Amino acid sequence: MNKQDAPLDLLMVTLPPVGVLAPLLGPAVVFAAAEAAGYKAKQIDFNLDFFLKNPDPIVAEWINFDSYISNKSKQIMKFLEPSIEEWVTLISQENPRWVGFSVFSFRCKFILDKILPILKKRCPQVKIAVGGSGIINTDYFEQMRQQEMIAAYVTGEGEEAIVNILKNNLDAPGINNNPPTQIADLNSIEIANYRGLKIEEYGKVGLRKSKPLSQKYNIFYVEASRGCVRKCSFCDVPFMKSGFRYRSTESIMKEINQLVVEHQANVIYFVDSLVNGSLRQLKELCTAFTDLKQNEKKSLSWMGYFIVRGEKSFPTENFDMLKKSGAIQIKLGIESGSEKVRKDMNKSITNEEINYNLREFRRVGIDVCGLIMIGFPTETEADYEQTKKLIIENQESFKSTMGGLSISWKVGINEHKSDIGFNPKKYGVNYDANNEWYSDNVNILITSKRYLDICNLCDQLGLINKQKYSKQRVLDAVAQYGISESDLELSEETLKKMYLSYINKVV
Numbered sequence: 001m002n003k004q005d006a007p008l009d010l011l012m013v014t015l016p017p018v019g020v021l022a023p024l025l026g027p028a029v030v031f032a033a034a035e036a037a038g039y040k041a042k043q044i045d046f047n048l049d050f051f052l053k054n055p056d057p058i059v060a061e062w063i064n065f066d067s068y069i070s071n072k073s074k075q076i077m078k079f080l081e082p083s084i085e086e087w088v089t090l091i092s093q094e095n096p097r098w099v100g101f102s103v104f105s106f107r108c109k110f111i112l113d114k115i116l117p118i119l120k121k122r123c124p125q126v127k128i129a130v131g132g133s134g135i136i137n138t139d140y141f142e143q144m145r146q147q148e149m150i151a152a153y154v155t156g157e158g159e160e161a162i163v164n165i166l167k168n169n170l171d172a173p174g175i176n177n178n179p180p181t182q183i184a185d186l187n188s189i190e191i192a193n194y195r196g197l198k199i200e201e202y203g204k205v206g207l208r209k210s211k212p213l214s215q216k217y218n219i220f221y222v223e224a225s226r227g228c229v230r231k232c233s234f235c236d237v238p239f240m241k242s243g244f245r246y247r248s249t250e251s252i253m254k255e256i257n258q259l260v261v262e263h264q265a266n267v268i269y270f271v272d273s274l275v276n277g278s279l280r281q282l283k284e285l286c287t288a289f290t291d292l293k294q295n296e297k298k299s300l301s302w303m304g305y306f307i308v309r310g311e312k313s314f315p316t317e318n319f320d321m322l323k324k325s326g327a328i329q330i331k332l333g334i335e336s337g338s339e340k341v342r343k344d345m346n347k348s349i350t351n352e353e354i355n356y357n358l359r360e361f362r363r364v365g366i367d368v369c370g371l372i373m374i375g376f377p378t379e380t381e382a383d384y385e386q387t388k389k390l391i392i393e394n395q396e397s398f399k400s401t402m403g404g405l406s407i408s409w410k411v412g413i414n415e416h417k418s419d420i421g422f423n424p425k426k427y428g429v430n431y432d433a434n435n436e437w438y439s440d441n442v443n444i445l446i447t448s449k450r451y452l453d454i455c456n457l458c459d460q461l462g463l464i465n466k467q468k469y470s471k472q473r474v475l476d477a478v479a480q481y482g483i484s485e486s487d488l489e490l491s492e493e494t495l496k497k498m499y500l501s502y503i504n505k506v507v
């Protein structure tokens with residue numbers, strides 16, 4: 001039998017909900033690894049399909065959908081049910097040996113819960129593997145495995161795991177709760193393969209349709225490194241992608257050249273946890289970008305995540321180097337305006353270092369998106385005020401088309417593979433009857449009050465909050481505690497008392 005007639009070994013599927021700025025990298029590299037190992041594979045993006053088929057307001061609701069807190073699930077299901085039917089039909093027509101669901105974040109669990117029972121019923125012969133950053137609560141996935149809803153779940157890197165799965169070697173590292181190992185040499189990984197995806201639709205559908213940004217930019221994700229050089233207490237990267245490793249500049253540029261030639265990429269979005277983990281690699285990359293732009297007259301820019309560094313390790317000329325190489329947007333991990341809170345986060349950067357970075361990015365003209373976290377368990381009202389102060393003092397740095405702030409509403413602790421998730425008591429964290437965490441300083445009411453307050457501040461200053469949750473979502477969450485929008489205007493002290501009286505009553 002030639003390969004064309006052979007049965008399909010793997011159908012890789014991108015599960016919703018996730019953005020559609022560009023095709024996701026995770027499934028595309030797993031797909032590439034399966035093909036390189038000689039398996040017959042196809043890939044499809046159910047998430048993009050949902051964007052293409054549904055109106056903007058539904059997509060807007062869906063993209064920020066969080067089934068834990070939203071009361072909108074019935075409304076969403078009306079739009080999802082027909083899609084789920086079609087997706088299951090498509091899988092049954094392809095009839096692969098394995099379906100590989102790529103689970104981008106914890107939010108995708110909702111859709112898994114809906115699709116798996118239908119798929120199992122209609123295609124009992126198809127084996128199901130799940131992998132991706134969303135595989136955090138291994139108890140849940142182990143239970144799904146025991147109920148035979150899935151045959152394999154993968155924690156950690158998927159390139160070697162998928163090959164073991166296709167060999168039916170389910171005792172291999174990273175599969176079904178076996179501890180993952182790490183790929184030491186990132187240069188050995190196959191380059192992402194987007195074959196079969198509707199590449200031309202990304203960045204242009206749904207919410208993006210009306211935005212001129214997307215017409216100008218043809219964005220692709222690239223990964224230059226894995227892991228991180230720091231260990232912030234709220235972050236799962238040190239546990240999920242531990243050990244900082246990076247690819248050679250040659251291998252990265254080979255991928256970028258391919259994206260430019262085959263897909264006319266003009267913006268590279270580095271998905272690494274940080275692009276300035278290795279200063280040597282960053283300098284090499286900047287030189288390679290500058291050369292490519294100059295020698296081949298290519299219009300190419302890039303964006304990525306950045307850790308704040310002091311002037312000694314990152315002098316001012318480095319900011320000029322970033323600009324010259326085509327950096328257009330940097331996501332900067334600031335988290336809090338309070339040095340004390342950042343210390344508790346194990347992120348010991350000073351306010352002076354933050355100000356230095358913001359000043360320099362402004363000087364050279366690179367947009368900054370500041371990553372801010374409201375309501376860390378040790379954050380007092382005075383600490384929170386310092387965060388507001390930092391934003392107000394540096395507002396000019398966040399005023400740009402691609403910049404702004406990304407303010408997260410609730411610090412993820414439950415089920416999180418982070419120091420705070422493993423050791424909540426160390427940070428004074430307790431749980432209430434709704435399984436929401438609280439501490440002496442912070443609870444869901446106080447976090448919500450601070451969050452809405454800081455969103456108001458952004459509006460007043462004309463800054464965009466990139467990670468905007470709808471106000472309704474926050475109000476839905478506090479309504480469980482009998483708290484209305486006007487109650488959130490009460491003082492923190494009063495809200496603390498109301499919260500304590502609620503939990504004491506319930507417990």
Ligand code: B12
Pocket residue numbers: 017018019020021022024025026027029030063064099100101102103104105106107129130131132133134135136154156157158159161162221223235236237271272273408467
């Ligand atoms: C780029 C990115 C984004 C972008 C792009 C998403 C998009 N398409 O628009 C933006 C900024 C929009 C974004 C948004 C969000 N993100 Co985000 N994002 C990332 C980031 C930085 C990179 C993802 C990536 O491409 N990685 C590189 C690829 C190669 O790795 P990978 O996806 O993990 O895939 C590997 C394995 O997981 C595995 N694998 C993947 N799929 C499969 C499938 C099978 C079958 C197998 C076997 C293996 C396998 O193999 C791959 C290769 O080793 C990650 C952090 C990180 N460094 O990974 C966070 C991350 C994925 N995001 C995260 C979150 C929480 C979010 C948000 C929910 C934040 C929020 N509160 O709004 C939103 C939700 C998405 C949305 N609404 O669009 C979390 C997920 C945590 C979790 N466990 O749920 C992460 C891990 C960051 C973090 N540490 O907290 N995100």
Ligand code: SF4
Pocket residue numbers: 228229230231232235236237238273274307333
């Ligand atoms: S928050 Fe950023 S700097 Fe801190 S450990 Fe996570 S990825 Fe690294």
